[in-house]
Amino acid sequence: MPGIGLKQWFQVSALYAGTVIGAGFASGQEIMQFFIIYGEKGLWGVTLSTILFGLLGLLIMLYTTAAGCNSYAELLPVMMGKKLARAVDWLSLAMLPGGLVVMLAGSGALLNEQFGLPTGAGTLAVAVITILVIMGGLEGVLLTNMILVPLKILTIAFVCLMAIINCGGWPELAQQGQQINHGRNWVWSSVLYVSYNMVVPLAVLSSLGRSVEQKPGILGGVTGGIILGGTAGLVTLAGLLFYPGITSYQIPLLCIAGDLGEIWKHILGLLIWLAILTTAIADAHGFASRVAPKGGTLYRLAGTGVVLLAIPLAGVGFTRLVQVLYPLFGYAGLAVIAGLLTTMFRLKITRGKE
Template sequence: MPENKTALVFKIIALYAGTVIGAGFASGQEIMQFFIKFGSRGLAGMILSGLIFGYLGLILMTLSTSRRTGSYADLLPLLMGEKLARFIDLVSLFMLPGGLAVMLAGSGAVLHEQIGLAPMTGAAAAAIITAAVILGGLQGVALVNMVVVPVKIIILILVCTLSLHVHGIKIPQIDPVAGTKASFYWAWSALLYVSYNMIVPVAMLSSLGAHVPGRAGALGGLAGGLLLGLLGLLITLTGLAFYPAITGCQVPLLFVAGQLGSLWQHGLGLLIWLAILTTAIANVHGFASRLAPRGGWPYRVLGLLTIAAVYPLARLNFAGLVQILYPVFGYAGLVLMLALLLAPVRELRRRRL
């Protein structure tokens, strides 16, 4: 029985939000580095990034559904031409398993800190759950996100709104960058933040093109991006209210939750682990759907082999993996973001020829 439009839109929103709300987003660390440190200008930057997320989601799903794409390999040539598409494709084939390694190491680190599990045991827990989800195919990936993503969002909203209610909304005056151009850095930071987060959503959402009608896809992509902006805005407001106390924290929202009590701290720890898990699933799905766009057992086998091959890398230092791999994510994501921003112009020129 085919899904109704509302269910499809909700599925796309969950998949889009689930890939972006990773450990960095859920911990508040990404938001602090890209937005909170700019003070009131950071709020403007987050609003801009939310609008860009919404626009990119709309364009990405419109192109994917109109071309009935099965993976990002079907989409990239439309965005940037064959030569550059082959290069980004090659980079992505390394980055997606690399992102999985980061998430498995992150799972080990979080579960070790929260409940004392050995790091490799915590990594194994994420690997086993990810494997089980991949065995369920695209429907399994979508189902997990439709269940887990609302939980992540609810925890984020509760921690932030309760903290703001208790502590009050305060927007300190911060001028982090010296020089006459400081007033423009918040906008550049917003662009960098979106580009940094676009690799995995492109891999995830482009795999839906052959399974989703155009209107539902476009609406889901737009709504998912705007939702990310609203959540980011809430985290930015919360971070500003606790500034500068959070500046020395590795996990700023964990400090914020601690002001509400230990129960909220544990709840936020669960949120961060769930964020790691959904990002791990998205990385494996993006990689497997690229090599087996028609799904089925080839997709499942490739997904399981990828998890098995990457699992030993979880022994590496989590922070070290992030420092090595995430700058590459940012540069490749910048190319993708620019290509998506210019996609309507490119499509218009193609139709005129």
């Protein structure tokens, strides 16, 4: 039915984009480190990342709907063989709770710095909402992303577009000649960016194999990648207008939003918090769907349990957790990308479900 297909396409697109647009993306820090510092070449990097996000989203949804997967544990052996799949599976089982801990810590830090609330209150707020969403099962996760993800994207796009207009339009890219590339080039930086952002989307999207039809699922994977690239492109363009001053900000988008007025700084703070929330939900759902692929009571218990265990660990501190855990996301992501691309050449995936 056309209505069902349209709804599933939107659900997959929102879920894919929502898992990637976390605190780092919404703050502008990720975009600055991976794209803005390369000047004009950073825009080529965004283009490359958009192509990769779209292609990988397509492949994940193609494989998972063809195989009728309920979790990434069912998809990984198809992609990379049993031995490597087992290693990536165990790494993901550790990383998803790790990512959840980072998001809880990030919520505490943000609400403390931006609004003066106790750190523990910020941590508990995301924990409680995440548990409530998990209790609603897969439908709860999809509904939450359908509401919050468009809100995040529209706000980021509006802030960046208004900043670009206020500054006179397209930046003078020729002035961005000095690159702070830290030994990397823009191509490798783009690949790394996609790499460390693919573990959670794989875990989340691979749980949709039996609930989403193949055609809207594939379209959603492609559209989600395009949305990610388009939003990153707007942030990059706006960031180039404020470069190099933007490099002194821990939250670069605050520099951009400040050009629109003080109220936008508070709106942006709320936006980053929503980004943290949707990523926390994705981490908890990815873990719960791995432990309980069939859903039900075990899924809810696993999701609730991992959130409760993450709360005390969040006290380690946001910055320290990012330094330790995020490199692991990158290494696992490279294995995921390699598996997806090589499977494209190794297998014939039948259209539709058997």
